[in-house]
Amino acid sequence: MLSLPDYFVIGLYLIGTLSMGVAIGRRLKTGKDFFLAGRQLPWWAIGMSLVATDIGGTDIIGVGGAAYRHGMAVANFEWIGCVPAMIVGAFVFIPFFYRTGVYTIPEFMERRYNVAVRAILAACWLLFMACNLGIMLLASAKMMAQVFGWEPALCIIVTASLVGIYTMIGGLAAVVYTDMIQCVIMILGCLLILIMGLIEVGGFAELSHRLATLNHPMTDGAPLSPTEINASAESTADHASLILPVDTPSPYPWPGIFFGLALILSPAYWIGNQAIVQRSLGARSEFEAQASYIWGALLKNIIPLIVAVPGLIALVVVPDLQDSDGAIPALVGLMLPPGVRGIFVAAFLAALMSSIDSYLNSAATIVTNDFFVRFVNRQASDTQLLNIGRVTTLVLVAWAIVFAFSLNLLSDQGGIYAIFQTLLAFFQGPSFAVLIIGVFWRRATGTAAVIALLGGIGTSISLCVLNQPWLAEAWQLEPLFQIQEPFLYFSIWAFLVTAGLLIIISIFTKQVPAEKLQYVISNRNGRQDI
């Protein structure tokens, strides 16, 4: 249970965050202030906000849980799954998007292709963000319930309300500046559990030694079933490795990590994810937008140490957990004395709130910019846009609370992190294929983009459905994929199908008008004026 000093730390953090958001909100006058912070954000704040947004409560619990279950390979999502894409984004894509003056990626897609591509992408992002808000709230509720015995329903409602208030009042500026503070708190809190954990197990060398000598079914000497053989392949020796073989039963075999994550999902996320790109569009200048990505890439190097390694420590300290998502909460309960847990809880809340606020603000931007302004009222005044942004934020908070309660019924069937990644994989591959080909190939047409996008999304969803055990059993077939949660493979195939369709159909359809070609990076240096 938490002691009075813990509650004091948590209260201080919550009041500070809320006050900051409300103070920033007083300066907002227009829709541009709300959605792009008046394009006045500094690079250092954006860079920390990028990291804080990417590391949510789902990551602190989910990545730690995945490290507990599958090993260090989950760190690929923070390393090869972030750093290369952020660097390419900083030097090629972010300055290009910044110069176009767009508010959203779907808006860019209309300028390059047509309104249908914009509408489909905006709908996908909105659906994903709305679902993801519920996933993140549920993660917090599980954590609070397990460690502190708090009522999950109350956790969901209180967290959503607090984030909702400052995001609704302060818009993107409040999101970015509170994220910056939250990033610092999050790193400090996670560092605390890492240090305490390493002290408990005797340092990195001892952790590595104990991981290698942990008992698993191979050591029993008894005959193993095929499932047990697979499980033993995922031995504790593999827990320290980033690169896992093709036949690993974990979701992270190297082809999935390299082709699915590093080449497709990661660039799709850092270059095409509205919640990520939006804050760099609010930078003071094109250079500061670029600098924010480089600063973020540097910070990313330390993140797995503080979110994944504690999962490995938990494996050594509490090896018999049934639910891997309970690894980090269990570690917090065991390691941190009363009075110090408040710092970790504040860190967890910081991580959670920094992601929720970003997705709330970006979802509101999409509703306002890509649906209301585009399809309902193109002449909306700045004050109207500000009000619509705020009302949408409020509605999304209510939706997120409802969805979190619904999701609670399903979350025991798989890790929270896998649910999040599977949702993303449905459309990230296809949307990235359309974006990347459109940006670099003048011949890509709007009609082809629409068909390819729908075909790609259909492919990833079909693969997911065809891989369900109940369907394979009904049709007397083996599952399509032999690894658990093969979301990385969904994205590879969906990307390839989308790219193939886009290229073939573009060749047979009418060329795009000249005004669309200004949204193609045509010269060698990518320094095209728009």
Place this chain on the structure above:
Amino acid sequence: MTILHHVGDVLRGLLAEVPLYAVRLLFVLTFLLLLVWVIRLPKERTQPPNGARRWDENLKLGAVLALLLQIIIYSLL
């Protein structure tokens, strides 16, 4: 077995033949290629419009540092 299962089995078989040390090399080479690309970028893409007045205004340095750390990590783990 469907055609999709056959395609999957063939690909899985081919990729399983690749030794893990070659895979590690592939990961590290990817970062090395990116590093070379960053180093070769022209000034106008890595510095403010009026040029870098301080060392930290050259984005190449941060990018190179981030990539070097990744090369070390993927060489060791």
